[in-house]
Amino acid sequence: MTRGSLSCNMAAGSLPVALLVLLSRVSGFPLGQEEPKLTCGYESCHATKPNMLNVHLVPHTHDDVGWLKTVDQYYYGDRNDIQHAGVQYILDSVVDQLLKNPDRRFIYVETAFFYRWWKQQSPSMQQTVKELVNEGRLEFVNGGWCMSDEATTHYSAVIDQMTMGLRFLNETFGPCGRPRVAWHIDPFGHAREHASMFAQMGYDGFFFGRLDYQDRTRRQSAREQELLWRASDSLEPPMADLFTGILPNGYNPPEGFCWDQSCDDPPIRDDPDLEDYNVDDVVRRFLAIANHQAKVYKTNHIIMTMGSDFQYENANLWYKNLDKLIRYVNAQQADGVGVNVLYSTPSCYLQELHRANLTWALKTDDFFPYADAAHDYWTGYFTSRPALKRYERISNSNLQTCNQLEVLGGPVSRNGPFGKADSQTMKEAMAVAQHHDAVSGTEKQHVANDYARRLASGWQHCQVVVSNSLSALSGSSAERIYCDRLNISVCPLTESSEKFSVHVYNPLARPVTWPVRLPVNGSSYDVSDAEGRSVDCQVVPVSAQTAAVRRSRGFAVNELVFQAQAPPLGFTTYSVSLLRDGPPPASTQRRVPAAIQNQFLRVTFDPDTGLLSSLTNLETKRTIKLTQNFYWYNASDGHNSESDQPSGAYIFRPNSSTPFIISKTAKTESVQTPVLQEVRQWFAPWVSQVVRLHRDSRALELEWTVGPLPISDDLGKEVITRLDTSIKTSEYFYTDSNGREVLQRKKDFRPTWKLRQSEPIAGNYYPINSRAFIKDDVDQLTVVTDRSQGGGSIQNGSLEIMLHRRLLHDDVRGVAEPLNETSSVFPDGLVVRGRLLLSLDRPPSAADAHRPLAQQVVLQPTLTFTDGDLHPDTRLEFSGLQAALPPAVHLLTLTQWDEDSVLLRLEHQFQSGESKRNSGPVTVNLQKLFSTLEVLGGSELNLSANQWKDEMTRFHWTPQTGEEPLLKTLGDPSAWEVTLRPMEIRTFLLRVRLR
């Protein structure tokens, strides 16, 4: 149990104890207690019959962590008028029914719900459930807090939510609670990065339900519905190899065999004294389905998912009929029928596939976009609810700040001058928000509101942690003010105060420069840094865009802008004072300037249209033509000769492939100062933009403001911005997967089947989580986004990104609401604001710019404010690191695990070969990482932190290429020097104490 531990310069005797303590906490078994003999997992599977077709019946429920109802409404079974669903009852009922027949099996997936249920159970019920788990009768699959969306989630939040769910299972049930199988039966397309993460989390296999209808057809005839997914270009196989199975009926039972209370299929009526005895008919129908299904799979094992959304609330209905089905079908074996039906689980089914010892088709791309019919591309949700998507993304940034400061500030962070709090509320809110009907934007409006409210509540808790921690680290218990509406220039403190401090916490492991922009009412200010040096700053008039958007929530007339520089994993402080006799604010010019530029970039404008006309990288001396404008697609209302599919929360279906231009010209005004230069563009009362260049910035900022989308013409609208360039893209473009590795996309093309394109726009849209780029041999234009969005490259040299959607029809995928967002502040339709950051580089070095740029957007500085003068003893600057980490290394996770240990994830953030400078292996010394934390011991874990890395064994699968998997030799596991290879994430549990 000490393998994989890291030695450190501690007294020799203390290490094993420290590690044992850690291990006991991770595995859930208290120190010194003998693990009981268990027959869970693969050992608990029912025997199969080698010479028969074995049908694995998998009883399951699919419990959305919010969709038509909120997660808590689903838990309790509240608002059954919206949808009949009550998870508390599902778990009650399943446990009861499992106890009635030891053959029965059930899998449970969503720990967000299981956790709620578990804490309401009596100790004896908890013991009963433990026994069911230990006997493999109740098996957890997937096991994260939720079943995350794959298109719109960021890997950092996905890893967090998986870690939280799996940790609960580990601590509650030990090894028998560890899922062997990943299970994403509902998400609407599948990201390669998710597969990579699941592989690194130790899953033996992965099952899902939805894929493109053409892809399925081909795979059925080729018997390639089970395959080996090689999910990384960078990680050495089989590190990111994941066996992947496509389920036969989505995740539903075969037709006619749904026995849930929500279904109407005929029960098995086996009392010959009553009417309608139907056993013979049921057996006949079942055998026909099983034999048909066996024809499109490779082995003599097939799986049937016996359940669906929120099913098993009354599990008796299912099990009573399944018991009978198994009895009556297997009774046919005496008559020579070669079908064997059994209760099973995904892992038991997977084990049989593994035992078959076959080779499997290799897949290296992903499963986007997903279409379930020719005109039904699920590419709208890549953008749906853009405000929620942004709020989720910034909440992740806030949570990471909270996590880090909880560690760096020590115990006082959780119980300090500003009260008691911890990061748990925020963690749960973020975990819930990863659900495939949460950040995806495919939930009902009231549920979207609930997700946002949870994030807000989480941040309230975290603000206490952050205040406590910063108070400890700075030595000042002055009240800290948070201004969460700086994006619309609202902050009561800065608007009214004549003297205040701005504290900039940087959650990245390297220093950042960040433009601070504060609403003020004065005309001139002095800003000085932690050393007391005056900093260049500029007061500019608040733009008319902002004044319109903030809608009486603030009245600042000016904004104070300066560039803040913050140390790695630390904070710095700027003092701001109103100047009575300072210079006036910058003036705005009505005409468009020919160009704006800083030391790195030059941007020109067309004087006739007011639009961008070119972009030049002054370092590389490369210029591209670049025009940019805003357009809207007319969302199909479903009245169409080809199909009656409307655009909706899930589905993007434009009525025409040609978008409507909003305005060929922009009204402009500009502000040009040494600190920043802005061209403010108006395209319509509901579309405007600020083109902005900060001093020292290598990225051009396009701050767009879109909304309320007008619907008085009864036309649903999907607004895009399109960048048209001189880059010769040859129909290729590139998008990231969950914010990590980048995949190449080609117009009207799929790597694994011959595409019949039926939606020239929607069928060419892909999720953009953090960036997209277009390139040719000499130029690469990268766009870093501040949230997940959908986009495509329809014309060569062009990249379009969908910003906002307002739809008047439901798209008939269940949500039963048009995506038509309004609120009390925006009764006439939601206004959304966001940023695109453009970087023009030579392709071989583009990643050196966009990798750190994107991380800076994902983990942005957290600003806090204090009013008036600070106590002179206040520490104004702090870094939690001994030194900035190398550019290739991203500090992905630093969070308190328990009282004396922390979870650390270090990530190599470059892909193999994408950067000459940064794509090599890089080594970090864990002992020399932190400035204030002494590392007493540590162990490496799998990505999800529920297994010791060196105890993680996975099934080996052989691809059809015939290659033998490389069994990679890791470096000396006992060294503190840990090496990261491209795109590698390493996870450590460290025992620490504050120095």
Add this chain to the structure above:
Amino acid sequence: MTRGSLSCNMAAGSLPVALLVLLSRVSGFPLGQEEPKLTCGYESCHATKPNMLNVHLVPHTHDDVGWLKTVDQYYYGDRNDIQHAGVQYILDSVVDQLLKNPDRRFIYVETAFFYRWWKQQSPSMQQTVKELVNEGRLEFVNGGWCMSDEATTHYSAVIDQMTMGLRFLNETFGPCGRPRVAWHIDPFGHAREHASMFAQMGYDGFFFGRLDYQDRTRRQSAREQELLWRASDSLEPPMADLFTGILPNGYNPPEGFCWDQSCDDPPIRDDPDLEDYNVDDVVRRFLAIANHQAKVYKTNHIIMTMGSDFQYENANLWYKNLDKLIRYVNAQQADGVGVNVLYSTPSCYLQELHRANLTWALKTDDFFPYADAAHDYWTGYFTSRPALKRYERISNSNLQTCNQLEVLGGPVSRNGPFGKADSQTMKEAMAVAQHHDAVSGTEKQHVANDYARRLASGWQHCQVVVSNSLSALSGSSAERIYCDRLNISVCPLTESSEKFSVHVYNPLARPVTWPVRLPVNGSSYDVSDAEGRSVDCQVVPVSAQTAAVRRSRGFAVNELVFQAQAPPLGFTTYSVSLLRDGPPPASTQRRVPAAIQNQFLRVTFDPDTGLLSSLTNLETKRTIKLTQNFYWYNASDGHNSESDQPSGAYIFRPNSSTPFIISKTAKTESVQTPVLQEVRQWFAPWVSQVVRLHRDSRALELEWTVGPLPISDDLGKEVITRLDTSIKTSEYFYTDSNGREVLQRKKDFRPTWKLRQSEPIAGNYYPINSRAFIKDDVDQLTVVTDRSQGGGSIQNGSLEIMLHRRLLHDDVRGVAEPLNETSSVFPDGLVVRGRLLLSLDRPPSAADAHRPLAQQVVLQPTLTFTDGDLHPDTRLEFSGLQAALPPAVHLLTLTQWDEDSVLLRLEHQFQSGESKRNSGPVTVNLQKLFSTLEVLGGSELNLSANQWKDEMTRFHWTPQTGEEPLLKTLGDPSAWEVTLRPMEIRTFLLRVRLR
């Protein structure tokens, strides 16, 4: 245990043994086994708090024995697309949940379902359920096979179905399985005769849910929702006194407190960590409802029915929330809230009302008609599905014949030359048909078909019993042919045979004369009786009416008519031979005769219209004016300024109070022969009638044929026949209650509240089960019906009876189908035929005619046929009685109970005072009853045969009149001579053997 036994001339030592054997079989405990100490029934009730308001929560399910789905579909949960309901799962689930908390209670009502479930359970589950019953945690209430309809059922079939259900409970569970409470929560109005029967079955009290909305309002303000119902004018109190409680919310839970899976009320959300914690709100709402309810009831106990139709399929939802409700509400007691909530049952609630020792309002009328709003009178179902109603009634007759012959024929009846069979299938079919959505006609069409199919199947089984028995009694094993379509002159045997025998079995305990009418193709026949004497007979041409109705199912051109005379409880035989040279068939005359008459009656016709014009009783020499015609009410389609209520299966709502006349004149033809005289009347292609007078008959027969009702005008139609007479009725008329006692009705009047009449026709309709009459001081015109029908007396001297209904709209009471009957034989709409028998008498002696006449219609002779010559040794005549019973005594039940005992019910069929001749007490000697059965021993039972009569003790209740209940002294219980008082039914279990 020998109290109440009857001595007989047997060896002295043998009697106690015989009785013990009987007792052991009735009670369900084998001989010699000690009864376990039990705390079921009243002893198992939870304690209440005398100084608080006690709220009795009664978890229950209401499981229709067929309605939208068939009984077996309901049992299995099949066709959940029609209605989500599966009784197997309800019982599974409730038992599971009762085991989780010993405080929980459940009541179960419908033994038809419980029996199906019980026989599929394992012995250990059966033992578990017995323990729950023995501890009073699962309690049976009502306990009949079904919850019978009260308006359209005949008492004989109701007693049978109650007996069957209660017997199963008795034999399965012993005393703890005996219901203490009758429970008719759903029937649509309440019959006094039902109350009388329940009293005689030993129930301590009765609860129901539906009553007239005006009645409820008055009773609420008077706190008279609980009352003492004196349910007989004849039986001495308290013999037919029944404490009756009206439930507060029909049978539903109070608003906002339905926690079934079928409901959407908010669950109790008591985890303060989750959203929407609502315990305080739930408690507040519950207390408000409880306190409000307490204001309209008399004691500090109130009842809440926590359940509804097919609820508790997932009982966990209910109980989990009820547990919480009880916990959180009672927790308020510590804060001085005086409300105590408890799990309870109707009997536990009843016990508390009894302990209150109050006096209760006395009620002597009934609860018909039922209206739930001003224009919503549930008086349509009195007639709905007239063909099913008739088929149910004749099936009862067949079943009683089957029962009797099963006894009289001995064991060979069940296993004889025609195969193995018993009466059980028919008993179950009849029991199921008593359900309040069966014979009531308020089920969906496919369910009505299922009831009919079950009755047909039952009769198939019974035909084997009857054939076996008659074979044994007659000594002839010649094949017996059954002709079930004689009413439309279809019988392949008589149509084709030149020589055959007709066997007439009479199930009455007195001889009958019965007109036999057989389809034949010959012109002349000889008919001779069992003595070989020739019998007057007549061949008449088949009427055009019949030829039209039978629709190619037969082609007989003539009918052979003769009067058969059959001995009591026995059969006789008539031989029929074709005569080659006999007289031709009677000829028909085109013109209407001035009159037809026999020795008892004279009927005149209006020569201009062809309608009846007068009726004369030639014995009493009284003549009344009598015209009779057919009309239709236009059924409301719901588009109406007063209310949007349409006529439907339940509700009768004519668009106008004036019915449309079908034709002012009738086309006629007549047949006049010494054997019978007929005037055949045509009113329309879809309405015709035969006015018929048989020789020796004291009743005038009106055989009506109605249908298909035309709907091409898009008007729903409700067809009545109306008798307009010179009788001075002064707004009174009279209808029977379930075929027994007669109640006086008065136009626009209710005996217990001041009626605001809002539906002048529908609000004056009452159920007619077997008869209705109008009378004045000198004349009484009684109409005996052949099925249940609705009717009224809207004008003085007038009596109308609704015959058939065809409706185009659903009446929004759940059945969700318009009552628009078609079939493969009648694709253009159902044709229905029936008979009214008219008797004109002096009022003091009218009952002497209508009592036997009605019984003769209810228990009509069963005809069987044998082809060719009978073996000369064949016994042609038989009576099971030593002598006919006195006119006042009706043999209600004679059926095999077990191998050596039979159940006998004798009934005094006259009301107190209705007949000078027959209303006195009458004595019968049980030992001298049967000709072929030796009575070895016997005991008297309660009416439902689940308790020894002398062990039956009931709660005593004091009416507000202040009277003290008479404790009636019965005659010597050990005598074989048993005396019957008016309207008394006495039930005996007799140990018999064939002499």
